[in-house]
Amino acid sequence: MTKNKNDQDIIVLLKQAVGEVVEEKGLVTHEDIKHLPTKDEFYKETLRILKKLNDLETEKDVLSHNVSEHSDRIEALEKIHPNGVHFASI
Secondary structure, X not given: OOOOHHHHHXXXXXXXXXXXXXXXXXXOOHHHHOOOOOHHHHHHHHHHXXXXXXHHHHHHHHHHHHHHHHHHHHHHHHHHOHHHOOHHHO
């Protein structure tokens, strides 16, 4: 089926009318969201971020434990050597 001049004019008018309705109602079009990631891309990136967050939390826990051990050791040494002075050197 070939399009004649009237068909082409009708198509142009319909496109204009639809465009006006979309703009008037504030509808979202494919053109508006073409830059957004696909679901798979979104979930893949979200998973990568959540894994990184989990790694950071694990690292924080390990470092916190190390700091706690060091604090305990320093307190024990300060009890033995008050003011950083060894009793034997007094």
